[in-house]
Amino acid sequence: MNSGAPDTLVLDDLTVSRGIGPVISHVSLAVAPGSITAVVGPNGAGKTSLLESISGVIQARSGTATFGGADITRLSRRKRAKLGIVHVEQGRAIFPSLTVRENLQVASRDRATIDRTLEYFPELEKRLDAPTALLSGGEQQMVVLARAFAARPKVLLIDEMSLGLAPVVFLRLLPVVQEFAATGVGVLLVEQFAQLALGISSDALVITSGHVTYSGAAARLLDEPETLRKAYLG
Ligand SMILES: Nc1ncnc2c1ncn2[C@@H]1O[C@H](COP(=O)(O)OP(=O)(O)OP(=O)(O)O)[C@@H](O)[C@H]1O
Numbered sequence: 013m014n015s016g017a018p019d020t021l022v023l024d025d026l027t028v029s030r031g032i033g034p035v036i037s038h039v040s041l042a043v044a045p046g047s048i049t050a051v052v053g054p055n056g057a058g059k060t061s062l063l064e065s066i067s068g069v070i071q072a073r074s075g076t077a078t079f080g081g082a083d084i085t086r087l088s089r090r091k092r093a094k095l096g097i098v099h100v101e102q103g104r105a106i107f108p109s110l111t112v113r114e115n116l117q118v119a120s121r122d123r124a125t126i127d128r129t130l131e132y133f134p135e136l137e138k139r140l141d142a143p144t145a146l147l148s149g150g151e152q153q154m155v156v157l158a159r160a161f162a163a164r165p166k167v168l169l170i171d172e173m174s175l176g177l178a179p180v181v182f183l184r185l186l187p188v189v190q191e192f193a194a195t196g197v198g199v200l201l202v203e204q205f206a207q208l209a210l211g212i213s214s215d216a217l218v219i220t221s222g223h224v225t226y227s228g229a230a231a232r233l234l235d236e237p238e239t240l241r242k243a244y245l246g
């Protein structure tokens with residue numbers, strides 16, 4: 013593993029505590045540009061905490077995080093965001109009173125970037141001047157993703173994109189994430205629907221009780237349901 017590779021995110025032996033004790037224990041992982049890593053595991057396993065420790069919402073107790081070889085372990089969330097680490101948090105967080113266009117302008121002032129982003133979501137082009145609150149749940153999730161895309165991330169952390177969405181909408185959004193990653197963006201995809209997330213991912217991480225119980229090819233978990241089941245059991 014080349015931890016100095018440009019735009020590669022590397023966690024080395026990261027441990028994160030909150031409240032009573034560690035919620036992430038000794039996690040190591042690398043996210044290369046253009047790769048998608050599915051992060052799956054039972055409820056309360058620590059998936060959200062893992063993403064929060066990468067974006068800087070919470071700080072690691074030990075271990076290191078580097079980005080392009082530079083140590084980011086102690087950087088604030090703001091500084092990590094400036095480096096291109098963008099976090100789409102669990103649960104939709106749009107500005108409901110703003111229009112779709114205004115929501116995107118919060119992420120980027122660059123017209124060309126917004127136009128390019130909208131190419132991924134043709135549905136939104138017709139709703140640009142509508143208050144986001146009036147959009148369907150699926151359209152709102154598109155706004156959330158579009159805003160993250162418009163921020164021009166180098167690493168994109170997505171937490172439970174499927175939450176509250178009809179399966180058909182979720183299935184529509186997965187290939188969009190895949191297409192976006194293919195432009196050279198490293199993606200960590202936390203998802204309850206393991207099979208679907210694995211289907212668009214190159215790599216996979218199974219977390220159970222804060223520990224990594226599988227780290228490797230996503231395809232292997234799809235081919236070997238028993239390996240996936242065992243990893244979930246820890
Ligand atoms: N703000 C917090 N303060 C203290 N403990 C927390 C906090 N948020 C989460 N935890 C605890 O950390 C552990 C991991 O939670 P986390 O939300 O990271 O899991 P998760 O895998 O994302 O779960 P889910 O699939 O339900 O979203 C749990 O034991 C949870 O109770």
Ligand SMILES: [Mg+2]
Binds near residue numbers: 059060061102171
């Ligand atoms: Mg979570």
